[in-house]
Amino acid sequence: MKPYRPAPDPHPVRAKFATARRELSAALIERDDEVDLVLAALVAGEHVLLVGPPGCAKSLLLDALLAWTGGTKFATLLTKFTTPEEVLGPVSLAGLKSDRFVRVTTGKLPEAEFCFLDEVFKASSAILNTLLRVLNERTFDPGDGAVRRVPLRLCVAASNEWPEAGPDLGALFDRFVVRKTVAPIRSRAGRARLLWGPGTVPELSGTITPAEVDAARGAAAALPWSGAAKEALEAVLGDLVRDGVRPGDRRQFRTVGVVRAFAFLCGAERVEPEHLEVARHCLWDDPHEHPERVTRVIAKVANPPGLRVAQLLLEAEGVLGATDARDLAAAATGAAKLGEIERQLGALPGTGRVEAARAYLRDQLRQLKLASIGAV
Template identity: 35%
Template sequence: MQGQTQGQPAGAGAGLRAGLEAVMTEVGTLYQERDVEIQMIVTGLLAGQHTLLLGPPGTGKSAIVRELTGRIEAATYWEILLHKFIAPSAIFGPVDLAALTARGEHRQVLDGHATRAHVAFLDEIFKCSSAALNSMLAFLNERIYHPESGGQPIGCPLVSAVCASNELAEDETTAALYDRLLIRMEVDYLTEADSFDALLRSAVASGPPATRTTVGLADVQHAVAALVPAVDLPGGVITAVRDLRADLRGREITSSDRRWKQAVRVLQASAWLEGRTEVAVEDLAVLAHVLWDSPAHRGTVDRVVRGYLSPDDRDLADLADEVDRIAAELDKLAADGDENRLREWAVGQNTKLATAAKRLAGIRDSAVRAGRTPAPYQRAAERAQHVYTRLLSEALGVDADKIPSLDGRRGRR
């Protein structure tokens, strides 16, 4: 395999990988229902690509980014709230007035601005002014900045940027900017009652977390520059991606050649994060967050991508959808307050949900036996167990301590 012939053993970067897994778990505990967003931001970081978080205000977009990037030791973090009148100097650095006054030198103060950032958070990205647009494109795509006084472009150490917006761009002037954001995530308000309860509890002052894992900037940069690019892309995956492209084009969903090429690095990052030296078909799951332009197409892209995953991953996605559907209906009926209707509905869903939960546990165990990282399967199994416990206890009055677990033991929730 290419990764091995270039001298990268299977365990290369194992310490960083373990650290990032711990970081994702810890941040996911702090921010409910954001596991996928957290994983894709980290995947984008390892791929050296940029992520867009699209959603309404107050969904924790900036807080998640700050928490994640604050765990990269020695990294310079920079953020800004953009608006349509913002001057390029506010982003890339103002004129050094002292040097201009004393020596007549026209230079910019670059420290403390985007030009010195390893990780950047660009809020309201589509409100970037037309005056700053070209400089922003060069910054994101080429990691350079053309100084106002002219001369050689300045190299920027940017590894990855996370951008946020409450809405998509409405004009063509920011279309090129939108295309630079390879990973696109829709972020909405919390949907689960338990997640909302955890949100309320988090408002009560408490001590610092018992564990706060960090990783080193140099290790991240080495992974981005050497370890992730060394991950092999087998012919079978190339064939699957080619067929996926044809399927999406048949549905009039197209992506640029540049976007497909950049998507390869995201596939490599996904594989590396899972501890593999070559991309597997299951890594295609990340493309569901890469290949849509309009939110209206996101569901279609997700379903088409799902069809190319391994049988276990296809089952995982379908079963997770079923669990989410039952949870949403449970919330709705519970809110209506009609106990008889809730009980009658729950009786019909009991066996269906129990079967889904047991199947998810089986997929998790199969992943462990096959040597695959069990984390996504474990999260889905725990989610199914949680909904199953709620269904039996809230709708059917079963003592929660007597509800069997996914593994057949009792009292585990």
């Protein structure tokens, strides 16, 4: 009998993304979702907005990605005092002598392949208006009326807070199809790694070329949707409307591309309902109410395992935070709840994320029991 040999992946470049995904997730503490979103956005040709306090590894993730791709980067901290020259380049003195207003864009945003914009919503109106065109159409007019293509592949923007409602900020906010709140490290194991670990900076073992990124984008764009996935997305959109969430046509269309990219990164040959997990970061407009509604609807309709894992881990953290290990009765109750959560994880389809979550819960149970014994 011949040994079983799995069929080769029809998309060899996918192995490079899988390796990068694994190495980034291993190096960055509790940033699996952010890694998935940034890689999916790169494949889909979209941009990412991460909102949270400083020091949550937002720029570190982009730096690691830049080292992997080898592209040019532009990074800046925007304030209301930031001038267009700092972002777009100074006005050419030689051009002024010829009565021409032209910017010298060397080393600035119009010539960058990757961009990190910190505190993006604090920029002036002049910068915001230019960003709208650069991010959406990938074009820029240096001042001579000749619109040029920009090489921008991915913009990761960061902010300490969600933007206030308004036409200027609202338009820019909509340019980021993928949006997520980034929280500080919450788990005990994560804090232990942060405080007492070696503090390693992500170093990816390989590199990827622009042509390979384009190949991945083309393969992801050609990925078909299963009938079940199409029905699930239509059901999600219908339920969202009934729940008061109405994502615009452009957002719905671009979400389809992000879901395709996520399915590609997961190694799938077609989009299935479980891949709608990533859509919870796309199909909403109001950051204060809509994300929870979208998550709830997607969990109900599509039931993606990754989303269920995240919900169960949050539930486990709530149990751990409310359990006093010195109180034997409370510790026993907490251990029972954690055991039930671990059982529910065990019922999910086996994936690396499920197994990692189960291992984490077993470790927390062991620590809880040891703390209870030490308190006796």
